[in-house]
Amino acid sequence: MAEVSLHKLNKRFEAFHAVKDVDLQIRDKEFIVLVGPSGCGKTTTLRMIAGLEAVSDGEIRIDDTVVNEVPPMDRDIAMVFQNYALYPHMSVASNMAFGLKMRKFQKAEINERIKRAAGILGIESLLGRKPRQLSGGQRQRVALGRAIVRDPKVFLFDEPLSNLDAKLRVQMRVELKKLHERLGTTAIYVTHDQVEAMTLGDRVVVMKDGVVQQVGEPLELYNNPANRFVAGFIGSPAMNFADVMLTGNGGQVTAEAPGLRIALPPDLADRGRPHLGRKMTLGIRPENIHVAGPSDEAGYCFDAGVEVVEQLGSEILLDTRVGSALFVASIDPTIRVRPHEKLRLALKPERLHLFDAESEKAL
Amino acid sequence: MIEGALWRRWMFYNIPLILFVFVLLFPFYWMIVTSFRPDGELYRPWNAVNYMPFWTNKPTFEHFRYLFEETDFGRWMVNTMFIAVTSTLISLFCGVLAGYALARLNFPFAGSLGTMIFITYLVPQTLLFIPLAEIIRNFHLGDTPWSLILTYPTFLIPFCTWLMMGYFKAIPKELEECARIDGASRWKAMLYIIIPIAVPGILSSGIIAFTLSWNEFIYALVFLSSPQEKTVAVGVTSELIRGDVFFWGSLMAGALLGSVPVAIVYSFFVEHYVSGLTGSVKG
Numbered sequence: 049m050a051e052v053s054l055h056k057l058n059k060r061f062e063a064f065h066a067v068k069d070v071d072l073q074i075r076d077k078e079f080i081v082l083v084g085p086s087g088c089g090k091t092t093t094l095r096m097i098a099g100l101e102a103v104s105d106g107e108i109r110i111d112d113t114v115v116n117e118v119p120p121m122d123r124d125i126a127m128v129f130q131n132y133a134l135y136p137h138m139s140v141a142s143n144m145a146f147g148l149k150m151r152k153f154q155k156a157e158i159n160e161r162i163k164r165a166a167g168i169l170g171i172e173s174l175l176g177r178k179p180r181q182l183s184g185g186q187r188q189r190v191a192l193g194r195a196i197v198r199d200p201k202v203f204l205f206d207e208p209l210s211n212l213d214a215k216l217r218v219q220m221r222v223e224l225k226k227l228h229e230r231l232g233t234t235a236i237y238v239t240h241d242q243v244e245a246m247t248l249g250d251r252v253v254v255m256k257d258g259v260v261q262q263v264g265e266p267l268e269l270y271n272n273p274a275n276r277f278v279a280g281f282i283g284s285p286a287m288n289f290a291d292v293m294l295t296g297n298g299g300q301v302t303a304e305a306p307g308l309r310i311a312l313p314p315d316l317a318d319r320g321r322p323h324l325g326r327k328m329t330l331g332i333r334p335e336n337i338h339v340a341g342p343s344d345e346a347g348y349c350f351d352a353g354v355e356v357v358e359q360l361g362s363e364i365l366l367d368t369r370v371g372s373a374l375f376v377a378s379i380d381p382t383i384r385v386r387p388h389e390k391l392r393l394a395l396k397p398e399r400l401h402l403f404d405a406e407s408e409k410a411l
Numbered sequence: 412m413i414e415g416a417l418w419r420r421w422m423f424y425n426i427p428l429i430l431f432v433f434v435l436l437f438p439f440y441w442m443i444v445t446s447f448r449p450d451g452e453l454y455r456p457w458n459a460v461n462y463m464p465f466w467t468n469k470p471t472f473e474h475f476r477y478l479f480e481e482t483d484f485g486r487w488m489v490n491t492m493f494i495a496v497t498s499t500l501i502s503l504f505c506g507v508l509a510g511y512a513l514a515r516l517n518f519p520f521a522g523s524l525g526t527m528i529f530i531t532y533l534v535p536q537t538l539l540f541i542p543l544a545e546i547i548r549n550f551h552l553g554d555t556p557w558s559l560i561l562t563y564p565t566f567l568i569p570f571c572t573w574l575m576m577g578y579f580k581a582i583p584k585e586l587e588e589c590a591r592i593d594g595a596s597r598w599k600a601m602l603y604i605i606i607p608i609a610v611p612g613i614l615s616s617g618i619i620a621f622t623l624s625w626n627e628f629i630y631a632l633v634f635l636s637s638p639q640e641k642t643v644a645v646g647v648t649s650e651l652i653r654g655d656v657f658f659w660g661s662l663m664a665g666a667l668l669g670s671v672p673v674a675i676v677y678s679f680f681v682e683h684y685v686s687g688l689t690g691s692v693k694g
Contacts, residue, residue: 146603147594194593
C-alpha cells in the first residue's frame with residue numbers, strides 16, 4: 049500500500065514528446081484510471097511508473113522515495129499486461145510463483161499465497177495447466193493472480209480487459225472492482241474505454257497528446273468537464289456540440305446558431321456575459337434532450353429533423369439535424385418516431401455547457 | 412492439398428510430389444546400392460551381359476571393411492564429431508547472446524551492427540580461407556582440430572546470431588518486462604524466461620550449425636594435412652580417390668556412414684526444428 053506521486057513528468061522519444069509535465073498525486077488505496085485516445089501518453093506514463101521506460105524529465109515518487117533510477121524489480125509493483133504476458137513454458141502455479149521465487153520466499157509461503165490468490169480468483173482447478181490450455185478469461189485471471197500473490201505496493205494495469213470479448217469484459221470489470229475493494233491496494237489502470245474508466249476509477253485522469261486534461265471523480269468529469277475534449281470523451285453517446293454566437297438582450301443572454309436559439313439559464317448567462325458577440329461552443333448531452341412537452345419553456349426548445357432512429361430497447365437514439373449542427377438525442381423508448389419526421393425537442397437548461405471556441409475551455 | 416477433380420489432384424499434387432521425392436532420394440539409393448556392390452560388378456562396362464545398375468544379387472561388406480581397416484575412417488568420424496560439436500557449442504553460445512543483445516538491448520548502432528554481422532556471413536568461404544590460413548599458420552594451429560574449431564565460427568556465429576535475433580524478436584517483449592517487474596534482473600529474465608521459450612530456435616540453429624560444420628569441406632581441406640587429423644568429408648575424398656582411380660564402393664560407404672549422424676540429429680529434433688523455423692510462440 050502506497051502513495052504514488054508524479055511531478056512534472058516528461059517523456060521524449062527523440063523528436064516525439066509523448067508525456068508533457070504530468071503532475072499527479074495518487075493517494076493510498078486509490079484506484080486511479082488513466083484514460084485517453086491512443087497515443088495520448090497514458091501507457092507511457094504507466095510504463096515510466098513501472099520502470100520500463102526511462103524518465104526524460106521530472107520525478108516519480110512511491111511513498112516519498114524517488115524511484116526514477118530504481119530498476120523495476122526493486123519498485124515493489126505488479127503489472128498486468130494487455131496480452132497477459134503469461135510465461136508460456138510454465139504452469140499456472142509456476143507463473144504465479146515466479147515473482148515470489150525471484151524474491152526468495154520460502155516454499156511453504158509461496159504455496160500458501162498461491163492457494164489464497166487462486167481461491168480469490170476461482171482458478172484452483174487450473175493451477176497445473178499451461179497458459180495455452182486456458183481461455184482468454186482464464187488467462188486474465190491467472191495474470192491477475194500473478195500480481196496478487198506478490199502483495200505489492202502498487203498494481204499497474206495496462207488495458208487488461210481489451211483482449212476479452214464484450215460480455216466477459218463487463219464481468220471482469222465488476223470482479224476487478226470487487227478485488228480492489230477486498231485488497232485495498234493502490235491501483236493505476238490504463239484504458240482507452242471511458243466506460244471502464246467511469247465504472248472502475250475512484251478518480252479518473254483524462255489525457256490527450258501527453259497532457260493531462262482533467263483529474264477528478266467520474267461524476268465530476270461527467271458533470272463539470274474542464275474543456276471540450278473531456279466533455280466529448282466522457283459519456284456515451286458523446287456530448288453534442290454546436291457553434292453558437294452569444295447575444296445579450298437586457299438581462300437575458302442567448303446562444304444563437306442557424307435553427308437554434310437557446311436562452312441561457314441565469315448562472316451560465318452570468319459566466320457568458322463577458323463573451324457577448326463572440327463565437328462559443330454550446331454542449332448538451334444526448335440524455336439531457338427530450339421531446340418537448342407543454343411544460344417546457346419555449347426558450348429551451350428547438351426544431352429538429354430526424355435522420356436516423358436507433359432503437360436500443362431501453363432508449364431511442366435520434367440522430368437529428370438542427371440547423372447546420374447534428375444532435376443526438378436519447379429519448380423515451382415509448383415514443384414512436386420515424387426518420388425524416390420533424391420534431392420539437394427540449395433540453396434541460398441546467399445541463400448546458402459552454403466552451404470557448406478558441407481555447408476550448410469550459411466557462 | 413489441391414481441391415477438385417481427381418486428375419487435378421494428380422496433375423498438380425501427386426505427380427510433382429512423386430517426382431520431387433524421387434529426385435531427392437535417388438542419390439541416397441545410389442549411394443547405398445554402390446556401397447554394398449562387389450568391385451566385380453562396379454567396374455563392369457554398361458553393355459556387359461546381365462548388367463544391373465540398380466540392384467545387386469551379391470551384396471558385400473567388403474567396402475566397409477576396407478574403410479575401417481585400411482583407412483583412418485574411425486578417426487575421421489571422431490575428429491568430425493569433436494570439431495562439429497565444439498564449434499557448434501561455441502557458435503550457439505555467442506549467437507544466443509549476440510542475438511539477444513541485437514534484438515532487445517537498445518544500444519547505439521545496434522541496427523547497423525546487426526547488418527554488419529550479416530554481411531560477414533555473405534563473404535564467401537572460398538575467399539576467406541586465404542587470410543584465415545595465414546592466421547592459422549601464425550598461431551601454429553595448422554593440422555590440429557582447433558584450426559577448424561576456431562574458424563568454423565566465422566560463418567556459424569553470424570548465422571546463429573541472425574537466426575536467434577529473429578526468434579528473440581518474435582517473443583513478446585511483455586514477457587520479459589513482466590519478469591523484470593516480478594523481481595528478475597535482466598540476466599535472470601533472460602535465463603528463466605526468454606531462453607526456455609527460445610529452445611526451439613536454439614535447437615534449430617544448433618542443428619543447422621552442426622550440419623554446416625559436419626559437411627564443411629574447404630577449410631578442412633586447407634588446414635588439415637596428416638591423414639589421421641582429417642574430417643570425414645576431406646578424408647574420404649582425399650584417401651579414396653588416388654589420382655584418377657576412384658574407390659567407388661568405399662567412397663559411397665564412407666559417404667553413407669558420414670551422413671548417418673546428421674540424419675539422426677535431424678530426426679531426433681524434427682519437431683522442435685520445424686517450430687523453430689516457423690517461429691511460433693504461443694502466449
